[in-house]
Amino acid sequence: MEKNLEEDSLITRLPFWKKMDASSLELNGVRYRDVLLIKPMQGKSKKIVLNRTQFSFFPSNNFDTEVKGFNIFLPNLMGDKVSFSLSLTPVFLKSSEKGGRYLLNSYSGSPFKINGVLSYSSFIERGDVVDLGFHRLEFKPPTEECLNSKENDLLQNPSILNSNLNILIEGETGTGKSRLAKIIHEKSNRKGEFVQINLASYSEGLIESELFGHIKGAFTGAFGTKQGAFLFADKGTLFLDEIDSLPINIQTKLLLFLDTNEFRQVGGEKLRKTDVRIIFASGKSLKDLVHKGKMRQDFFYRISSGVKLQLPPLREDLSLLERICRDFSLKEGIYIHPSLQDYYKKLFWPGNIRQLISHLKKKKLLSKGNKIEFDSIDEDLVDHEKDFFRADLSRKPHLTLEEVKKRYAYNVFKYCRENLDEASRVLDISKNTLRNFVRSIKALC
Structure with missing residues (x-):
């Protein structure tokens, strides 16, 4: 009983200008290490991580937004004397970081707009849009929330992130x-560009030029010199997809x-040197390609000698599916019915x-x-799965008759919305x- 009284007293201490249910504030309130996206009236957008207990917004005569410690300077902010403060406020009798939620205050008598409504002081929720004059602030959960545990482990290891592996x-x-x-x-200390090349989108004759560049006259149609991806990604990261x-x-x-x-470079004699980190990606088993003679064995060992990460399919990480649905709901301001998530x-x-x-x-x-539930659009997902299993059968002509029977039965079971009586x-x-x-098909998945 004492605990309930204590929690009630906390709720009464919430600012009167935005009364909200404490459970809603705990679930949706902007918190430590959330992301703030600043879209200024002029200049480039800027994304910052809320890793301080307080941020202050001031006007600036500069063209671009500047972030200096906990001070954020916005160009031409509604006048010279305007200032706002975003502070982490303890709410749930915990440490200021874990139990705190960010509160936005105006200290100059000029209001701000939160989701189109004027306010002088308000707690901020994930997905809220705040306008400070002609500048827009968007608050989002951290990107890592939609990553699985293996990905998070990698991103929290600075020795790997900042290495050349x-x-x-x-x-x-x-x-x-x-x-x-x-x-x-983005999390590494590499100062160059992120360059992405999808190797499957280029013909064999163009891939070499796209990667390494060419000099003028190297081949028919080479009317000028081209740098290539390796030079563009100097001091940065080259992502070679597929x-x-x-x-x-x-x-x-x-x-x-x-x-x-x-x-x-293609057609060149001079050796070029570049400092680039390469991230490789594949949707197929590279070991199988080695066995089929489609990939050099020494090349396979070389690209897999650094850090190797196997991303699990969504069906094997249901907690990730829940986080994606939750973050989509917060970002888009729409309610996803729990029974629909169970169906997914x-x-x-x-x-x-x-x-x-x-x-x-x-x-x-x-x-x-602003609410989505099960409807005919969701029924189409079953047809997609049928197409997938048909393609799976075409890729594996060596399936036994018993395996084909099991997969077909599973298709019908899914089509009947997992109604055992109807499917049988x-x-x-x-x-x-x-x-x-x-059970046998699910064991294979």
């Missing part, structure tokens, strides 16, 4: 390989670069994170309010037989 990321399509590569670059598509002859040239950091947890998701986010965006676009009637088999088929 190459990284190999393997995982099915849509598991977030490109996103992770960019986050690694490394499984790289031809054998280019593997040889890239292997020489990995050993010496030197290369020659039962699906195979062959397109993984990319497929889930695209599906949620489509549902939001077609929804008539359609298949004309007993419920026990169907149950065993489903």
Whole structure:
């Protein structure tokens, strides 16, 4: 009883200008290490991590936004005497970092707008949009919240992030390989650019020029000199997506670069040297490519000798699915019914994170309010899974008749929304037989 009285007294201490349920503030309130995106009236946008207990906003005559410690200077901010403060305020009888939520105050008599409503003081929630004059502030949860545990372990290891070790990321399509590569670059101390090349999108004759560049006259149509990705990414990170598509002859040239950091442009004689970290990504098993003779064994060992990370498919990380749904709900201001999330947890998701986010965006676009529930759009996901299993069968012609029967039964089971009675009637088999088929397929997933 004493604990309840203590919690009630805390609620009464919340600012009167924005009374909110304490549980809502604890769940949705902006907290330590959340992300603030500043979109100024002029100049470049700036993203900062809220890693201080207080930030102050002041006007500036400079063209761009400046961040100096806990002071943020915005160009032409509503007048010379305007100032605002964003402070981490203890709310839940815990330490200021874990139990605190950020409170925005005006100290100059000029109000700000929060989601279009004028205010002088207000707690901020994730997803809120704040206008300080003509400048916009957007508050978001940290990017790492939509990462799995393996990814977070890597991103919290500065010795790896700031090293020159190459990284190999393997995982099915849509598991977030490109996103992770960019986050690694942003968190590292490399000052150069992040350059991404999808090797599967270039013909064999163009890949070498795209990577290493060429000199004028190197081949027909080479009317000028081209730098290439390695020079563009100097002092930065080069992300080579779908490394499984790289031809054998280019593997040889890239292997020489990995050993010496030197290369020659196409048609050139001069050795060029560059300081670049390479992140490789593949949606296929590289070991299988080595066995099939489509990848050099020494090249495979070289690119996998650094840091190797296997991203699990979404169906194997249901907690990640929950976080994606939660963050989408906060960001878009839409309610996702719990029963819909339960339905999503039962699906195979062959397109993984990319497929889930695209599906949620489509549902939001077609929804008539700020709430999404199960409808015919979700039924289409079963058809996607049927197509996936058909493709799976075409890739594996050596499946036994028993395996084909099990997979077909599983398809029907999913199509019937996992209704065991209905699916067993359609298949004309007993419920026990169907149950065993489903268990065997789920064990493979």
